Amino acid sequence: MITTFYARREHPPSAELARRTAAALASWGHRVLCVERSGLPGFLTDPSTPVITARDNGVEVIHGEPERIDLETLYTDRRLGDALEAWRDGHARQYDAVLIDCPHGTSDTAAVCLAQLPDTVVALLGDGSTDAELADILRRADAARDRMSYGLPQLTFVPILPPGATSPALTALADNWLSREVSPAAALTALAFDARQHQPRLLAALLARELDASRLLVQNPRLLVAGARKAELRRERALRARIRDLLTNLTHSAQDWDAVRVLLGTLETGLRLGDWDTLERALTTSTVTHTRHTGPIPAEVAARTVTLLDHL
Known part of the structure; x- marks a missing residue:
């Protein structure tokens, strides 16, 4: 599964959450690729041969030097959209989880990371932005994905709220993976506190099970984490x-x-x-x-x- 980590503003730090989630998954035996924000320009320029620049505690990492790229040219002249789908069908299958650190804001690169690349978007609500703004960005990404000609499945959204916060707009976006027996407020409360831990084990375990564990997330989080090891999942x-x-x-x-x-x-x-x-x-x-x-x-x-x- 390919997951994008996104925050509208710099805080909370989505990059740190992506790194910690990757570390938890790797510690359970999953093969993990983490595409850092600085590595996106090189990756998007030629996704057919992504260059692994580091290996960190079982996590393969793509990073690089920040640079500007012309996505319009890449899509029109170099058929970036087709290349990304080929990568999804090929290289992405080598990994149990691919985590992408999306740029903040509403840049073209952020749009690609939100609309075409992922299966799931972990969206962090933080300082300087409202839940309505974040929900609007996510809905527009889903609409843009629907207009693509690749037959991509509907995006799933995992909102990460500040502890104690509520957001009907963001909660509504999580409906397509939450079980009918699970209170959305209880699920998002569990994830809100988990994301602030040194190692976000609940979020990692949920992604390991491709979001098919919302009942365990609320009713038995210890069992959710215990069952996230690759051998247990098999x-x-x-x-x-x-x-x-x-x-x-x-x-x-x-x-x-x-x-x-x-x-x-x-x-x-x-x-x-x-x-x-x-x-x-x-x-x-x-x-x-x-x-x-x-x-x-x-x-x-x-x-x-x-x-x-x-x-x-």
């Missing part, structure tokens, strides 16, 4: 696939429906708590069998199965 994804296969088969097979109800209860609890040990035991010891049925599936079993599949 195990979780394999278990989710096994659960998905089992639930899909339920719609085609007759069962001991009492056994199915017990299993569904275990799966519901395990998924809600992120208890992968319990889920693995449940799958291993399950007595549910698959045989072709002649009657309908009980309505409550069908409803619970659909709900579980939605959460996977």
